[in-house]
Amino acid sequence: GLKYFGAATDSPGFRERAPYASQYPKYDQIMWKSGEFGQTTPTNGQKWLFTEPERGVFNYTEGNIVTSKARKAGMYLRCHALVWHSQLAPWVEAKQDWTKDELRQVIVSHVTNVAGAWKGQCYAWDVLNEALNEDGTYRESVFYKVLGEEYITLAFKTAAKVDPKAKLYYNDYNLESPSPKTEGAQRIVRLLQKNKIRIDGVGLQAHLVAESRPTLDQHIDAIRGFANLGVEVALTELDIRLHTPANATNLAQQKEGYKNVVGACVQVKGCIGVTIWDFYDPFSWVPAVFPGEGAPLLWFEDWSKHPAYDGVVEALRNK
Numbered sequence: 001g002l003k004y005f006g007a008a009t010d011s012p013g014f015r016e017r018a019p020y021a022s023q024y025p026k027y028d029q030i031m032w033k034s035g036e037f038g039q040t041t042p043t044n045g046q047k048w049l050f051t052e053p054e055r056g057v058f059n060y061t062e063g064n065i066v067t068s069k070a071r072k073a074g075m076y077l078r079c080h081a082l083v084w085h086s087q088l089a090p091w092v093e094a095k096q097d098w099t100k101d102e103l104r105q106v107i108v109s110h111v112t113n114v115a116g117a118w119k120g121q122c123y124a125w126d127v128l129n130e131a132l133n134e135d136g137t138y139r140e141s142v143f144y145k146v147l148g149e150e151y152i153t154l155a156f157k158t159a160a161k162v163d164p165k166a167k168l169y170y171n172d173y174n175l176e177s178p179s180p181k182t183e184g185a186q187r188i189v190r191l192l193q194k195n196k197i198r199i200d201g202v203g204l205q206a207h208l209v210a211e212s213r214p215t216l217d218q219h220i221d222a223i224r225g226f227a228n229l230g231v232e233v234a235l236t237e238l239d240i241r242l243h244t245p246a247n248a249t250n251l252a253q254q255k256e257g258y259k260n261v262v263g264a265c266v267q268v269k270g271c272i273g274v275t276i277w278d279f280y281d282p283f284s285w286v287p288a289v290f291p292g293e294g295a296p297l298l299w300f301e302d303w304s305k306h307p308a309y310d311g312v313v314e315a316l317r318n319k
């Protein structure tokens, strides 16, 4: 069975959708007091852009707002994300002439300070996020361009030294059915294992599309492909977007999508948890990035539940 079913959440300061501030009491009741969730992930607050906005200047305020509420609520905490090419502080991304030694020091300092700030609190860290292109090759991030795959082993080696308790994950999207990208992620696991560097899990973000969702068997094959390497698996950012407006047809597709992907995690030994990427439709990242798409979560703007909520319950009961 799963260790947790959870929902990512942001500290209010991040919610630039201030028009919904009047909904925060209802939102916070469901997030922290309803018993719906046994785990959370700070959606933004622990990212490089916010934790080390200037070189050597660390700020944990936003992340701490979510992690302290999680602790009070007795929830598992997934921490997200130590090394990622996006939402990276400009001082790292903009510099075109990093030397290898300098960038090694930058990575070691960031991972040491940020993983150190939440030492012992994280069930898991997304140590490395989205290092792959869709064809399974390495993304040409500033890290890869300067250090090659050494930045990967360095990030995990440093995180393992700083927080022996946290499970160390590689996290990415489009890993939810067999593909060249899942093979690339398996390659990252084997790279670390070959170098005797600890990696404990692979996070399948599971940002899916209702109208074109993988089958249950494809999900099972992908999850098993990672579990067979001896690492655990988790669905880390689950949402299933619709072409809005929602209607009976696409909501039924969404329900089946949630039931299948959660069901695959329940069925495959080694898949230990599911996290949806917020739970309240208005706070989803989707509409801002995919115009015309949205309603990807389990509660509508009016707080009624998606049919997909029942799909998740059926999957968790292994119906």
Ligand code: G3I
Pocket (backbone or CB within 6 Å): 013, 014, 015, 016, 043, 044, 086, 087, 129, 205, 237, 284, 285
């Ligand atoms: O907080 C600032 C605010 O001060 C500023 O006024 C506003 C204007 O741009 O931006 C606000 O930051 C926003 C941030 O979310 C916090 O809300 C950024 O614009 C916005 O781009 C950012 O979006 C986040 C996105 O990652 C960035 O890539 C989403 O909330 C977050 O859900 C999303 O999550 C990612 C995972 O971390 C990794 N996997 C993919 C997933 C979806 O992109």
